[in-house]
Amino acid sequence: MSYIENLLDNKIDSMKKAENVYDTGKIIKVKDYIVEAKGLLNVGFFEQVNIGDKAIGYVIEILANSVIIAILKEYKKINVRDIVYGTNEEFKSYISNHYIGRIFDIFGEDKLVNKPFTDLAKIKIENPNIPFMDRTSVSRPLLTGISGIDLIFPVGKGQRQLIIGDKKTGKTQLTLDIIVNQKGKKVLCIYVAIGKTKKEVKEIYYELSKRGALEYTMILAAFNDEKPTVLSLTPYIALSIAEYYLSYKHDVLVVIDDLKRHADAYREISLISGKNPGRDAYPSDIFYTHSRMLEKGCQHKNGGSITIIPVVETKGGDITDYISTNIISITDGQIVLSSKNFNKGQKPAIDYGLSVSRLGGAVQEESMKILGAKVRRILLDYIEKREVYELANFDEMSPTLKSEMINGKRILDNLNQYKYSPKTKEEIIESFDFIKELK
Amino acid sequence: MIGKIIALSELNVKILLNSSKEVKIGDILFSSENNAFFEIAEIEGNIAIGIPFYRVTGLKRGIILSKLDTGLNIQYSDEILGKVFNSYGDLLDGQKFKKETKRTVYIDNPDLSDVNTEGEILWTGIKIIDFFAPLEKGFKMGLLGGAGVGKTVLIKELINNVYTNFGSNAVFVGIGERSREGKELYDEMKEANLLDKMTMIFGQMGENPTSRSKAIYGGLTLTEYLRDEKKQDVLLFIDNMYRYVQAKSEISTELKQMPVENGYPTTMVSDISVIEERINSNSNGTITSFQAIYVPADDMNDEAVQAIISHMDGQIVLDRKIAEKNLYPAVNVFKTRSKLIDVEKIGEKHYNLVEEVIKYLTRHEELEEIIAVLGIEELSIEDKNIFFRSRKLRNYFTQPMHVAEDYTNIKGEVVDIKDVLFDVESILEGKYDDVDESEFAYIGRYHGKEHND
Incomplete structure (x- = not known):
């Protein structure tokens, strides 16, 4: 028997002895997990309510003549005319x-x-x-x-x-x-x-x-x-x-x-x-x-x-x-x-x-910040240029462009990491050592 | 006792009144032992509908309510400077007023005869804004952009530049944005010793819709104090105007009002008009406002966005595609505009340069498509010039910002419009054809460099 059922059983026992029963009402409408109840005159917004041993819910709207309840757990099907019990306590976890x-x-x-x-x-x-x-x-x-x-x-x-x-x-x-x-x-x-x-x-x-x-x-x-x-x-x-x-x-x-x-x-x-x-x-x-x-x-x-x-x-x-x-x-x-x-x-x-x-x-931290800003700039520049020069002949590119293409690719490859193989800050900095001499 | 609660949901509290004569729209009913405050939004016979200031967890039918002496009000004196308010006019920083002098946050809008339309040009020191969308005192500038393209950074840079050179007081209204950013802005202003020259009011995104929809009223009252009582040219920053509409829609849904498209309230257009018409310059002083406008689902045609834009004198549009290319501020120059782009206002030289640059950039877009198919080598010399000069222009209009030094690691720059015009003209004339385009990215003025070398 689950804890909740236990709780409910205790609750029902105490209800029979009329302990901790603050307010009762009757279900008048059931629409999936949203139900409406008459009565419950003293219920609070977001209060936990129990529908006998059948279900647990909480109040989502208080109308002039009825109360709307959202159901969280339903152990047995709820029917119209079931009794709802207020708990005088907001729904808690x-x-x-x-x-x-x-x-x-x-x-x-x-x-x-x-x-x-x-x-x-x-x-x-x-x-x-x-x-x-x-x-x-x-x-x-x-x-x-x-x-x-x-x-x-x-x-x-x-x-x-x-x-x-x-x-x-x-x-x-x-x-x-x-x-x-x-x-x-x-x-x-x-x-x-x-x-x-x-x-x-x-x-x-x-x-x-x-x-x-x-x-x-x-x-x-x-x-x-x-x-x-x-x-x-x-x-x-x-x-x-x-x-x-x-x-x-x-x-x-x-x-x-x-x-x-x-x-x-x-x-x-x-x-x-x-x-x-x-x-x-x-x-x-x-x-x-x-x-x-x-x-x-x-x-x-x-x-x-x-x-x-x-x-x-x-x-x-x-x-x-x-x-x-x-x-x-x-x-x-x-x-x-x-x-x-x-x-x-x-x-x-x-x-x-x-x-x-x-x-x-x-x-x-400072070292990561400086490196990060540089890696990001070169990488984004490369990703954008890669598209523009997709059809260009690599051999005819200017030396600057050529090196940008090579370095961009290298950074991208270097960022590859297989699952569950984390790198420490020092390892990351070391792996980007080649970037030092770049502008 | 004025009435009692008979029904309630998250944002809608139904109150049975003893007599309908004692209560009017805008009154605040409360129960102090439950920390419950409601502003009356609707009255029908002796039933009133109130919208709650705070969450309603635990409230019940039958709670007895009393009435506050006044509706929503806020401090109206010199003491507002250096303070941070919440939407309901309370101080967030634990300070106290020496003397409470309050005024209601709701007043009638200025008449046609009160409105002053004259103003001088206000340079921001941000190249792309001063060049494509310059503004003047009394201007309303919209800042549009989807999520995460740099709206707030731009606002902070504007505060930093305009406001440090402007010498006047400023009001910052935070509506439905991140509390972290609000607090960081507060800390930064404090550190820069600017806090006592401004006042802030926040109804941030963790707050309920009532709070988010009310911040603007308090903010405008603070602004009006500076304009009317201190006779100042006030700077007003609103981040974010869209969140006001959003909060209003949440409330109207709960009040079961009829929605229009996308769940916006029926009264959306008139709600916005009432707010925007209140932001005006008069003979006492000007209000220059920067209003960030969030664009939901990146949809520029969204009804709320369009309704706000129709009040703007200019707009700066931030674009995700540009941000993606690491070009910040990510301004889309084709959609950015200002009423000042007019020969009579900014002079022939500036005007012609804007036209020429737009022409270049438009051709550049076409050329990009051609290049994607044919490759760059197939272009004529003329087109090649346009293509490479446009890329230089595009880079030139990026700018290192003071408030973004943490991201970019480059020191922020303020650039004089004269320098911008000179540099742009030189690029267009081909003076820098043999300079690599990357030389132009994230710099201040360029010709200054040349002189230094």
Whole structure:
């Protein structure tokens, strides 16, 4: 019997004794996972409600004569006339000291053994915003071990850096590489799987386990077959957990894989609850849904930080669709992965023209900063010229152009890196030794 | 007691009033023990709809509400300088006012007779802007660009250049943008000892839509104080105007108002007009505004973007394709324009050079396509000249920026328009035909170099 059922049983027992029952109501309408109930006169917004032993939900709208409830877990089919019980408490998730190294869900259950953790404490789904004056500038590097990122599009502690690309371009792999590279660097990692299959999550678990990354990594998963409501709340809870560690001055890295799936789950809930559709049928508050989530990323003045690496999947290499541009406009930069580069054998398949880090050299140490700026300039110059002179005869090129072509190619080749083969800062600098004599 | 809550959702609180006479649109009802504040947006009989200032988690039916003495207001005195406000007029930096002197943030727009249209040219020291889209005092300049093409960097550079040379006070209104950038701007201004010459107000992207839609009103009130009471030529930076419309759409969806295309509210065009008409110069002083305009989904034809642009005197368009080539500021000169590009305003020389450069760059685009098929060797001498000179021009219009020194590792430059005109003329005349094009990238003025050698 699961923890939740246990909880429910206890609840029902106490209800029979009329303990902790604050308010009751009756279901009058069921529409997928959105239900309407009469009664519940004293219920609060976002309060957790239980529908007998059948389901758990929370209040998303209080109308004059009824209440709209979003269902998170449904053990048995809900029927009209079922009784709903209020809890007089806002819906909360759980935190445990034993999350590290495990796969768990927002109900505090250890998914590897299907049992709840024993030391669960409640935490809010969303905390208030980080106060304006508590932020300080993002300036400490978070090394990824990937030379193309650490040199050219560096990530700092407290930065939000998006990874975006089509299916099969190595997005998840890149996030795993980054997590593995945090070993021994005192960074707590939270990998958040949204709408991934159980098989995928288990594979990720084994990959991280093999490389010793589970000593400092926890995996919060909302599987593909969970209700969209669970998918939509999961990343907020991950950040709530991150904020808990932030309050103890830890550096936390949160990978959210992925936000396109999250946006789609949120759209589904909105449309089912009857909200007006906007662009591409997403509701008007889809920007706010992501902006307030990603604004949790920060370098706090207490010394701790939350770095967020969200992932977005695109179609046909188009990063200008609605959701992608929304998220790009929130994050502090993006690593764009291209399937063309991937197929050409360039790993990681970074599109160096479209990728950006808005923080740039501010989060690099001096040596990396100087080298990075130079590599970037020569490389982008080469990528652009390569197209213009595609048909030109190499032998007839001016000596300057010739050397630009040769060096550009060499830099591009040098940025190739196979998975799980991170490079230290020193190794990266050494591998670009040849660039010294270039102008 | 003035009323009580009878229904609520995230952004829509229904309030039963004791009497409809006591409450009007724009009043603020509150319950202090619940930290709940609502601005009244609609009234029907004795039912009022309020939009909440903060999140509504935990609020219930039956909560009793009282009324604040005044609607939304903000400090209206010299004390605003050096301060940071939130959208509701509270200070974010923990400071206190010595004397509270507040004014409502909502006032009537200036009449035709109040509006002053005269102004002198205002050079920014940024080559590509001064050359293709010069502006004058009292100007409204739109800064357009999709996500991540360098809007905010350009705004910061403008603050740095214009405002350091301008000597006047400035107002920065942050709407729906990153808190990190807001805080960093604050820190940078403080470090540069510029903070006490400006005032800032933020309703950033982590805030709820009410906050994001209200920042502009407070910001304009602060600007009006500097213009009307201090009789100044004020610089107003708005980053980002689109986010105002976005916040408004979120609210109108929750109020179940009828949407138009892409979920924008029916009243979008008039909402924007009311705000934009309030930004005007009068006999007391001028307001020169730079308004960043986010372009959703890279779609320039977006209704909200178009509605904002129609109020601008000029626009600077940033383009992803140009940013991709590492040409910053990534300005698309074909879409960038200014009402000042007029022989009478900027003089014949400047005007003719702009025409000539645009002609060159247009041909350059055509030639690129030809080259892609035939290769560069097939071009006539004349076309080859145009092609290579255009590439030099393109490089020349990049510029090292003070605020981007961290990315580029090159020191920022301010360039005089006279130097720009001289350099451009020389490139067009072919004086530098044998200089490598890379010599022109990320420099200030070029002919200065020649003299130094």
